[in-house]
Amino acid sequence: MAGKPKLYYLNGRGRMESIRWLLAAAGVEFVEDFLTTREQYEKLICDGDLLFQQVPMVEIDGMKLVQTRAILNYIAEKYNLHGKTPKEKALIDMYAEGAADLMQLIMMYPFLQPPQQEKQLDLILQRATIRYFPVYEKILKDHGRDFLVGDQLSLADVQLLEAILMVKEKHADSLSNFPFLQDYEVRISNIPTIAKFLQPGSQRKPIPDENYVKIVKRVFQL
Known part of the structure; x- marks a missing residue:
């Protein structure tokens, strides 16, 4: 074994x-x-x-x-977290990469000097609420299911939840204009294995x- x-x-x-x-x-x-x-x-x-x-x-x-x-x-x-078809895999990878790009902005933050950190915080909020969160909000609305792709949890969901929580650590109200993402955060956070983590x-x-x-x-x- x-x-x-x-x-x-x-x-x-x-x-x-x-x-x-x-x-x-x-x-x-x-x-x-x-x-x-x-x-x-x-x-x-x-x-x-x-x-x-x-x-x-x-x-x-x-x-x-x-x-x-x-x-x-x-x-x-x-x-079994990577979709069932080539199309689903491509969508999962695309959505996961978007979340990873957003998280990269946050990973840089502790390595910056204080003046640059303030600018980075503004950039994180701007990118999250203007570039990234609106995309995922629309995906969830259009897809009409519990997950980003298909009907089961995937890599994209795990990475998006991680990104959401990282942004909220910097800006607690960052999801205030995104009701589908608010529900999504609660839903994915309550999956037993994720809740345990x-x-x-x-x-x-x-x-x-x-x-x-x-x-x-x-x-x-x-």
Whole structure:
């Protein structure tokens, strides 16, 4: 019997958080190996474990997978979270990429200086409420079902909920003009595996703080 997937990253969100979310949504238990020093990172590189000398890396099914999108797509395929047809898969990937673009703006925030952080907050709210949320609001309205694609949970739903919660951490009322997204947030958050991941004590990581930023800079020599 295969062991639990093993995740190699820092003890924080970054590019690994969406992978944690997806595994949790699939009901898959996983273990983590946290990088805290440059030496740990360099050892993974020297051992040939990191194909492109980058993390995240996930050991799963005898493979050492790198590149976030490849990891997410493999997990989504393995656990029936990637649609039933080529058309559904394309829509799921498209919607997931939109959510990932929005989350990337938020991931940059803790690494900016205070003057730039204020501008970034304005940009996050603007992009969320003008570019991204209106699109997902219309998708949900037009589709008329509980999920973004088809009739079951997918990678796109997991990533959109993650993005919504990240934006709300910065702007609590960001969904005020989006009733379909408000209902959607509640609905997807109450799926048992996701509700469990949202509880205190789960492997979900907190908002990045100054200590996390220091560790990132130390490990990656930024």
